[in-house]
Amino acid sequence: MENWLPEAASSYAADLDGLLIFISAIVGVWFILAEAVLIGFAVAFRRKPGQKAAYLPGRSLRAMSWVLVPCVVVLGFDLVIDGVAAPIWDKVKIEIPESDEIVRITAVQWAWKFTLPGPDGELGSDDDVDVMSELHVPVGKVVEFELTANDVIHSLFVPQLRLKQDAIPGRVIKGWFEATKTGTFEIVCAEICGLGHTIMKGKMVIESEEAYSDWVKSKMPEAAASIPAEERNEG
Ligand SMILES: [Cu+2]
CATH class of the missing domain: 1.10.287 (Helix Hairpins)
Known part of the structure; x- marks a missing residue:
């Protein structure tokens, strides 16, 4: 089976x-x-x-x-x-284990928005960075997420991670996962959420820590990108 x-x-x-x-x-x-x-x-x-x-x-x-x-x-x-x-x-x-990375995931009709904490490592501050549709995560690390929705109920579903969680407007639901393999997997919405439900797709790229940190750097504004990864993670 x-x-x-x-x-x-x-x-x-x-x-x-x-x-x-x-x-x-x-x-x-x-x-x-x-x-x-x-x-x-x-x-x-x-x-x-x-x-x-x-x-x-x-x-x-x-x-x-x-x-x-x-x-x-x-x-x-x-x-x-x-x-x-x-x-x-x-x-x-x-029981959310101690996390290595944190990301806010916002479901909207009909897309996934990922908010990275920015150089200070904290969500909800001025230096947060929004990324649409594609999320990269490091393999073998605990990634914590804060999931919410802007309009109607959606459901975050990554079959290979066995991760499925409803996203509810007005609520922030915390969760976590630790990817054990590198690869690119589809993120889909598992809750009928309107006309574009079936095209509400995202991509999760699970990669080595180096590749991940390069990706994060590529998303940061110019000045922040010069801060070494170790310092960024300290916050
Ligand atoms: Cu949806």
Whole structure:
């Protein structure tokens, strides 16, 4: 099943793929079983000459158990899935590790805007730099993002990173990822957001630290570009 998924390129991709396979296996087994019972009963109790259909109100405990027992079983498996999934979602969505880079991502109809912190390393200051559509990030580094939207609800989706997060106007949602492979991946919007939804594409370029730092330099205003990378990162 792992071959059906896009290439995995983030530090938490394996956790999420494992969870997907785990849930699919549980749901898959019960799906096959339930369909087998349904088809089996449909065949066994099909129309037969001389036999009249009866109306069964299903008030006996035996009849009700066909609904109640599966309910309890489903609830039990739900709790098992919750127990397995909770630490993974904590890791992916709640506990943001200490970050090496920070970027603000703004979704607009119909484009992605990336705001780099500029030479002072801090977002929300005068030297922030906006970049449209293409974001470069260093491989093997924790990138923290602040995601928001200007107009309607969008959803940031980079399949290879197993990263998907809604972007909501008026809210800033923090998240993170650590890319484990270099490459260029598509950033798409995963929430229908209007006429241009399908063309709301961006590009994420995951590259070596040197290449990344060259890219950052190329985006900085002239004066700032002369500050060495180490000093820029200190702020
Ligand atoms: Cu969108």
